[in-house]
Amino acid sequence: MSKKDSDRIGKYLEQQNRPYSVNDIFMNLHKEIGKTALQKAMDLLVSEGSVREKVYGKQKVYVYNQAQFPPLDQEELKKMDAQINDLTTSLHQAEKEALEMDSRLRALNSSLTTEEVNKKIAELEEEIPKLQKKLKNLEENQVMVSKEEREVTTKQMKQMVVQWRKRRRCANDMLDGIMEGYPHSKKKLIEEIGLETDEEVGAVMPVI
Template identity: 40%
Template sequence: MATEAVCEYLKIQNRPYSVNDIVMNLHNEYGKSAVQKALDQLVSKGKVFEKIYGKQKIYCIVQDSKYDAEELMRIDKELHAHANEVEAKLQEVEREIRSKESALATLKSSLTLKEALKQRDTLKLSVKDLTKKLDNLMEAIGTEDLSESKRKAETTLDDYSREYSKRKRLCTEIVDCILENYPGGKNELYEEIGIEAKVV
């Protein structure tokens, strides 16, 4: 029964189709295995011919001898175009599957919401305990506020850095003036007056 329906469909359409296309175009009236079996029978009887393009099989009704070579060439080109289209779709679907699998693997390896909330609560408790310990230590030894000490240290460091840069520039200018009339090279001068090259 499926054999006649498939054969009739291919005759009427007179163009190449894959098994999946035929199943869909027959509105899933016959299952894929039934359609495949029907196509195999039609191929063995010589009523349909089969072409393989990569992983894809394409089926087309065998033309009557009244068709000329040009018509057959047209059908062959159509077969190729259809096969390329199907292959492109397959590659696109495979790419999408790989992308989804990668996203799934990432999700599986990350924390669940429940685990993340539990970890957050644990960290909050830890921070609370450590803050309490720090306050107790500072109270016990009478240390001033650490943030104020840090600010002062940073200000002092900035002042020293600026002063160092000024003096370094002055020193470099003086050494460059001496080098203009010095008979030896820069390294010789540094060695003679006791300057380390990396400092200047």
């Protein structure tokens, strides 16, 4: 065992300032010092008083002698406690914001894409005038149909209107989500993504 090894081990225990067994130190120092030499160094440090030895059954644990550290500054401790409280508060706030962002992300991921919304809207806009015309003809009795066919047609129109409302609400929700980080107006966003609104195509939702 060399004096250099002993000094190195003592410095390591001072820097870490936590209890270790000989095997812990052996592994932490990447086996650069043999266990026999390491044990002799620990015995020397204990005899010098720079390291304290604690025995737990058959296990010996070594820790740097706390008496060698300068006395704690109570004012500094209070400042550190205040900093810990501030950091804890900031951490909780960050965790809360992260959960909110994660929730919003999941909501957006589960929604239709802009391309899918546009496709659905186009399909509905194409289907609705046909149903409106058919309904009008039925209401004016221009086409003779059975009661059953009229009920089926009316039911289909109502289903289409429900889907129309659902898709429009979905599109608006997506736009509102994008608008939170978009620097311009909603009108500008709609123009940029090429989204056609009901008003632009003259589509009027029936009252059901």
